[in-house]
Amino acid sequence: MATTFLEDAARTQAAEAIAAIESQTAAEVVVSVRRSSSDYAHTNAWLGAGIAYVNLMFLLFIPQEVHLFAFPPVVLLSFFGGALLGRALPSLRRALTSRKLQETSVRTAARAAFTELGVSHTSRRTGILVFVSLLERRVEVVTDYGVDPSLMGPEWQDALTQLAAALAASTAPEPFFQALRRIQAPLARVLPRLEDDVNELPDMPGVVA
Template structure:
């Protein structure tokens, strides 16, 4: 299932089209489930969980050996190391599975790593989508990364030098607030209009202006 409904995508595309009628700038919207798979952090979490499980079993080794002796006709000297290995593997695999839950994944990844991942993914799409290569260098990319609860706005140098940083920051803050309320399409649509207003003020349309980049929002693949 897409991150945006078909109607939401159409509304955003119309908002981009309408905004660009008043400016020579370009607005590109992209949305991605997550900007990184954070596999390394998840693996470390799983290994650490397995290690902790082993330590706990060592601490309670005497009680566990007594339990094995009372329940099973097996040499506990052999069974205990095997049970430690099984316990560590079970704890590690369970931890790795739990790490796929978004709220836990965010805790494991950490704020700094997620911020860097979203920034890198936005910069990559800024290049791949051609936002960096508009005629007047006045393209603006708006990327929403769902897992991280992050929004990255990158304005090319042609427009960025004309606009105060807090103007972009206010747009991002309002967008994040709207997404948290579950109003993703509405919030993106408003952000597009606000970006369009800034572009119209500083970069009016040219007589030979053409639409350089498609208006439809791009839904990127997870971690791509």
């Protein structure tokens, strides 16, 4: 069975990749994995409403006569059944949620996690958060003031593109953490590891939320 981001083995892979990156750079990298960046409750509600509407139209237009007392329970059960279906099937919820909303939700959650996880508390302000949101299959990289992406040029952007592509293609962690190691070269060039460098943030990600 393939390893997933939710398993301890994936956390170990993350720690190994981070340790390898930080062996060459003064940057402090943190990986955070979340099941989703939002509950997208409105999407579940829209799905429930859609199914309820279809069933209502069915009751109204079928040739057989349906007692009026049957309408409210059928509509209500259809609504709640559709909403529960959305919660039970993440892929369906993702398909019914706009790409723009997913991007905004992941970006907002990543910036909140940046503060919550203390990535902004390093002595040289060289923290980097790699935020993985599984439902949306998106990764958001948030850098502190001491990390200037513009100095790392196309090599940095190419690494981020590879990282996003790895997650979009599969939820298996191996390709993702292989792609993550690509950020080492541009970081080492712009922020080389110092002799007195201390590991200020944990390499092992916390339990998936």
